Amino acid sequence: MAGDKIVMAKGAMMMIHNPMTSIYGGEAKDFREAADFLDKIRDSLVSVYADRTGLSSEELIQMLDVETWLSAEEAVDFGFADEIEESTAVTAYMRGAVASVNGVHMDFSRFLNVPKLPEPNNQRQRPAVRTVSPQNASTHGGVTILNLEDLKNQFPDIYTAAVAEGVTAERTRMQALDELHAPGNTELIANAKATGASVSDTAVAIIKAEKQKRAAAGNNMQQDANNSGINMVVTIAAEDGKATLEEKLNNTAKSIADAFNNIRGSV
Template identity: 40%
Template structure:
């Protein structure tokens, strides 16, 4: 009987199923640093979880994520590959971008019916001059090579074919993934509810904003109430790991958070302090640039990031260069240099040295004239 359930929140947890088996749930964005609320999957978190699980021989990794940081994804992939346990990957909904890299660490990769994998080229934001933009493009090419090597090891496909898939931002259903070597089997008993509306996709109650991707998967259109409710079957609810269902408990303010969850409050404060220290350190590193000290001081007081301050510095630098160029143009115009008679150039136009000397003599003569004939 279908039931209506609230959308689940991001989940990242690990638990032992028996003395020798464990389950790792990655239902959250893949990021480099842990957030205050531990609602993301990070290399540090995965490493800590694997250590806490102890000596287990089998680990099931459940994935429903639209990815995130490519570096974090590659690091987590390597942690799982290096672990002595047999790794079974179960794609419970979506394994896109960096999450698809993590999925490739499985000794066995199982797709739920309706689940999808997506691969694409790495991308980033960058601000800077032409040299810096070229260096960033070269870096992205290197990262793309790393991704292709991971996919190649798992699928056996040649690099050119994989490069075409990344260029096209390729979406793979379970059957597609098996056919192309990205998965080993499709679990027909495990049904994944999937829909999309206005670029927001829902896989098993987990919402993903796919508007930043170059292509959108061919999914059924979601209902009007897709933002708040999702129809699921009892069978689909069983896909969710322990703690992934139920209504969220709300906390009204920091005082209530501190009273109810002192450990989380303490961790949040500590993380906030560290983030602020990092922000200020990154901002101060920009202060040595010409004219940047005042901009950095304002950025620190207004809570701006180093990236925002860098943009302000670049804008100020462009304005300063424009003003300097205008000032020099005006100085040159006021000097009367444009009045130097052209017929004072040497007759021997084929002699560059003579031409330069004549031009210099003409400029000096005009300068003396402006100064009242001083020698």
């Protein structure tokens, strides 16, 4: 909507929807804050769309709520676009929740409302793919696979949408990793951020590390007790069954004193 003139290719489609985000492990106030923030973003979108189209806020909010898909003709009629470029046609079809636009596939399973595109069997011919040089593309199963540079140059809108989706996913991953941070796992979190590890894999790694720490701490405590001789106090007192009460008390006191002396001497 920032351009002075918006041109859509013949056969292209535009979709407007409410802003989305993800929250992991938040409290009630976190979800309320996230909802308020999303409402602010939606209000900004509505303001921009209203200035562009002349539609009312109520009409635009309803269109956002249902994830409205517009053909190039409808986008021009509503005012979202200025004109249609007849010379550049877009060939598209839908297979399940995956749309193919000029041979580039996009998964729409996360959306509530998917575009109404023809099934591939209803197409008279396979989707056309623009010619690219063999050095910059490969072919697999009769479908030309574009690299990022070709995708950016030939389909800038799809490239921009894919980059935005990737940025959003990475930002969500980083936020989720930050929420896993706790004293003692800083190195694990930093490594996960650097290597691209998933949040679930990182959580499992943290649990395993904590389990190993607890086991090591227990072993160290047991070893310290063995080295100090404190475990021998009860044994000595129990074995001295024939001694008098006073002798038993003296023996126990001496064993405890010896144990503390061992501890103090090892510090």
